[in-house]
Amino acid sequence: QLQLVESGGGLVQPGGSLRLSCTASGFTLDTYAIGWFRQAPGKEREGVSCISSSGSRTNYGDSVKGRFTISRDNAKNTVYLQMNSLKPEDTAIYYCAARPARLCVLSSADFGSWGQGTQVTVSS
Numbered sequence: 001q002l003q004l005v006e007s008g009g010g011l012v013q014p015g016g017s018l019r020l021s022c023t024a025s026g027f028t029l030d031t032y033a034i035g036w037f038r039q040a041p042g043k044e045r046e047g048v049s050c051i052s053s054s055g056s057r058t059n060y061g062d063s064v065k066g067r068f069t070i071s072r073d074n075a076k077n078t079v080y081l082q083m084n085s086l087k088p089e090d091t092a093i094y095y096c097a098a099r100p101a102r103l104c105v106l107s108s109a110d111f112g113s114w115g116q117g118t119q120v121t122v123s124s
Contacts, residue, residue: 001026002024002026002027002098002113003024003025003026003115004022004023004024004096004097004098004113004114004115005022005023005024005025005115005116006020006021006022006094006095006096006115006116006117006118007020007021007023007118008020008021008118009094009118009119009120010119010120010121011121011122011123012086012120012121012122013122013123013124014086014087014088014122014123014124015085015086016086016122017082017083017084017085017086018083018086018120019080019081019082019083020036020080020081020083020094020096020118020120021078021079021080022034022036022078022079022080022081022096022115023076023077023078024077024078024098025077027098028074028077029053029072029074029077029078029079029098030053030054030074031053031100031102032053032098032099032100032101033050033051033052033053033098033099033101033102033103033104033105034050034051034070034072034079034096034097034098034099034104035047035048035049035050035051035096035097035098035099035104035105035106035108035111036048036049036050036070036079036081036094036095036096036097037094037095037096037097037108037111038090038092038093038094038095038120039092039093039095039117040089040091040092040093043092045095045108046061046063046092047059047061047106047107047108048060048061048064048068048081048094048106049061049064049068049070049081049106050070050099050104050105050106051070051071051072051079051104052102052103052104053101053102053103054102055071055072055074057103057104058070058104059104059105059106061106063089064083064090067083067084067085067086068081068082068083068084069081069082069084070082079096081094081096083120086120086122087122088122088123089122090120090122091120091121091122091123092120093117093118093119093120094117094118094119094120095114095115095116095117096114096115097111097112097113097114097115098111098112098113099111099112100112
C-alpha cells in the first residue's frame with residue numbers, strides 16, 4: 001500500500017528555518033514526481049514546490065522562491081523541503097504528494113497520493 005508520511009513541522013519564530021521530510025513506504029519514490037502543498041485555515045490549497053523523479057528539475061511557487069529548497073534522496077525514499085526565512089504567512093498544514101510521472105507540476109489535481117500533513121506555525 002502506497003503511503004507518504006510527512007515530518008519536521010513545528011513552531012518557529014519569524015526568520016527561522018525548518019526542514020520537512022516526506023518518506024514513502026510501500027513503493028519506491030524514484031519513479032514519482034513529488035510535490036509539496038500547503039493549506040492555511042480558510043484558504044485554498046497552494047502549491048509550494050515540486051521535484052521531478054530524478055531530482056533534476058524543480059518548481060517553486062512565487063511566494064516561496066528564494067526561501068525554500070526542495071531535494072530528494074531516492075536511496076532513502078525521502079523528499080525534503082528546506083524552509084528558510086520563514087514568515088507568519090507560511091503558517092499552514094504542509095502536505096506531500098506523489099505523481100507517477102517523471103516531471104512535476106504545481107497542480108494538486110495531478111497528484112493522486114497524499115500524506116496526512118504536518119503543521120508549520122510561524123509566530124513570535
